[in-house]
Amino acid sequence: DIQMTQSPSTLSAFVGDSVTITCRASQSISTWLAWCQQKPGKAPKLLIYKASKLETGVPSRFSGSGSGTEFTLTISSLQPDDFATYYCQQHAAYPLTFGGGTKIEIK
């Protein structure tokens, strides 16, 4: 199975900060990586697919990069609506697997 490791698990930041979350795959997954956002009590929502492609309707302050085994999600200028938990997900091979999540908290 491909293990997905996210870091940090928790991140505290101010509104307006730029933050970066890292996701590492235990083996190469090319760019078969997606990022989603989940708010408490809600379903996850797709943000980024194919490592760097922004889903329709997602603000441009979200960006993704990387290939192979190392990927990043960057949120430039954090907004109050962005405080949530973020997950990476690989879809290169079965079983499909998620990272453990990164919770972004208000500092």
Added chain:
Amino acid sequence: EVQLVESGGALVQPGGSLRLSCAASGLRFSDHKMDWVRQLPGKGLEWVGRIRWRRDSDTTEYAASVKGRFTVFRDDSKNSLYLQMNSLTIEDTAVYYCVRSDVSGYFGTWGQGTMVTVSS
């Protein structure tokens, strides 16, 4: 707008069975791979299983933790996805999400989820 609405979540005893349903609208359902993903209480996300489309003979894939106990199936005539869960254990307690997947396999659209509680 694509909408996925799950139903069927309930309290069930260990060893019991349950069937979840997902009603899809706003998409050509038969053209999409569909998945079930679950979230244990206070935990992260875990993929459960996938069913491909008719031209791939509705083939399925499962996580090891549910293989042989859970079955994903679909009825394209009803725009519906199902998850038959047998031999349930306490570790299956979770919110179960129905998900429309893109052709390349990432999870695109999520339902709101339905809660399954396995307890005596």
